[in-house]
Amino acid sequence: MLPPRILRRLILAPLVIVLTVVAVVTLPIWLLVVTAASLRLPPPQRRGTRLVWFAAAWLTLESMALVACLGLWVAGGFGGRLHRDEQQERHYALIRWFLSRVYGAAVRIFGLSVEVDEPARTADELSRRLTRPVIVLSRHAGPGDSFLLVHHLLSVYGRRPRIVMKAILQLDPSLDVVINRLPNAFVPRRTAESGILTEIRRLASDMDADDALVIFPEGGNFTPRRRLRAILHLERKGLAEEAARARRMEHLLAPHPNGAITAIESCPQADVVFVAHTGLDDLVTLGDLWRRLPMRAEIKARWWRVRAADVPRDRESRIHWLFDHWEEIDAWIAKNRPAPAAKT
Template identity: 85%
Template sequence: MLPPRIVRRLVLAPLVIVLTVVAVLTLPIWLLVVTAASLRLPPPQRRGTRLVWFAVAWLTLESMALCACLWLWVANGLGGRINRDEYQERHYELIQWLLSKIYEAAVRIFRLSVEIDEPPPTSDEISRRLTRPVIVLSRHAGPGDSFLLVHHLLARYGRRPRIVMKAALQFDPSLDVVINRLPNAFVPRKVAESGILTEIRRLSADMDADDALVIFPEGGNFTPRRRWRAILRLEQKGLAEEAARARKLEHLMAPRPNGAIAAIEACPEADVVFVAHTGLDDLVTLGDIWRRLPLSAKIKAKWWRIQAADVPRDREDQIRWLFDQWEEIDTWIAENQPAPAPAT
C-alpha cells in the first residue's frame, strides 16, 4: 500500500539522499562484493559491476533532481505558482535533464544504443510536427522502455508527454514529486477501468499542439503467460474475432482498445503515433537482468504516424484498426528481434 504523500515527502525523499551518500562512500565495498559474485560469469560481462555503477549513478541523479525540485518549490512561492506555464516548463526541462543523464549513463555503462526507424520527414510533416497534439500507442516490453520513449519525446521531438502510470511508481521519489506537478495520472493497481478511462479523457481533452499522450494498450510488460491470459479474457467475453487475431500475435499481447478509443474521442484533432521496439525483450525480472544482460545493449525502434483525418471514428472500425496496427508491430518485431542472450 502506498504511503500518504506527506510521508513520501518527509521520509522517502530524504531517504534517497541518505542512500546516495552511503552508496558513494561504500562504493568500493559493493564493487568487491559483486565482483566476487560475478566470478562464475565470463570476464567480459562483469554484469554485477556495471549494475552497481548504474545504481549509484541513478541514486546520484535522483538526489540532484530532488534538490532541484525543492528549489523550484521555494522559487514558485512554496508551491503557490506551480501551475503557471513558466514553472511547468521548468519541470519539463528538469525531467528532460534527468532522463538525458540516465540515458547517457546507460550508454556508457551498458553500451546502450538506440536505432529509430522513422518516416522520412516531408515538408507537410515538418510543418505539422508541433502544430497538433499526438496520441502515442506503444508496445510494452523490456526494462526502461517507457523511460526511453519519454526521453526521446522530450529530447528528440520537443514534445511534452502525458502518461497514465501505475501508482506504485510513486515509490520513486523524484518521479513522485516531478510527475505529480505536471499533467499526468497515477492510478492504483486495483482501480476500476472506468477510473483509468476518466484519467485518459482528462489528460487528452486539453492537449496543446506540442503535447503527447502516451498509452501502452497491452496494459503491462509482455510475457508469454500474460499473452495467454489476454487471449482467454477475450474468449470469456465472447470476442471470438479479437481472440483469434490475438492468437496470431507472437510477440505482443492483445491490445485493450478502450484507453486508446477514449483518448481519440477526447482529442479528435490529435494524430496517432504507433511505436514498435525490440532489443531487451527477454529482460523482465532482476534475475533475467543478472543472468542475461548483454555486453552491448541495442534497441531498435520504429514509429509511424496516422493523421487525425485518417483515424476511424466508428468504435468497431477503431478496434479492427488497432488490431491491424498491432499485427504490423508484431511482424516488425519478428523481423528485427535479436537472438535471446544465453543465460550464464
C-alpha cells in the same frame, strides 16, 4: 497501499539522499563484492560492476533531481505557483535533464545504442511536427524501454509527455514529486476501467500542439502467460475475431481498445503515433539484468504516424484498425528482435 504523500515526502525523499551518500562512500566495497560474486561467470558476462556503477549514477541523479525539485518548490511560492506555465516548463526541463543524464550513463556503462526508424521526412510529415497534439500508442516492454520513449519525446521531438501510470511507481521519490506536479495520472492497481478512462479523458481533452499523451494498450509487459490469459479473456467475452487475431501475434498482448478510443474521442484533432521497439524485452527484473544483460545493449525502434483525418470514425472500425497496427508491430518485432541472451 501506498503511504500518504506527506510521509513519502518526509521519509522516502530524504532516504534516497542518505542512500546516495552511503552508496558513493562505500562504492569501492560494493565493486569488490560484485566482482567476487561474478568470478564464476565467464569474463564477458561479468556484468555486476556495470550494474553497481549505473546504480550509483542513478542514485546521484535522483538526489540531484530531488534537490532541484525543492528549489523549484521554493521558487514557485512554496508550491503556490507550481501550476503556472513557466513552472511547468521548468519541471519538463528538469525531467529532460534527468533522462538525458540517465541515457548518457547507460551509453557509457552498458554500451547502449538506439536506432529509430522514422517516417520519411516529407513536407507533410515535417509540417505536422509540433503543430498538433499526438496520441502515442506504444507496446509495453519493461521500464527501460518506457524511459527511453519519454526521453526521446522530450529531448528529440520536443514533446511534453502525459502518461497514465501505475500508482506503485510513486515509491520512486523523484518520479513521485515531479510527475505529480505535471499533467499525468497515477492509478492504483485495482482501479476500475472507468476510473482509468476518466484520467485518460482528463489528460487528452486539453492538449496543446506540443503535448503527447502516451498510452500502453497492452496494459502490462508481455509474458507467454499474460498472452494466453488475454486471448482467453477475449474468447470468454465472445470476441472470436479479436481472439483469433491475438493468437496470431507472438510478441504482443492483445491491445485493450477502450483507452485509445477514449483518447481519440477526447482529442479528435490529434494525430496518432504507433511505436514499436525491441532490444531489452527480456530485461524486466534485477535477476534478468544479472543473468542476461548483454555486453552491448542495442535497441531498435520504429514509429508510424496516422493523421487525425485518417483515423476511423466509428468504434468497431477503430478496434479493427488498432488490431491492424498491432499486427504490423508484431511482424516488425519478429523481424528485428535480437536472439534471446543465454542465461549464465
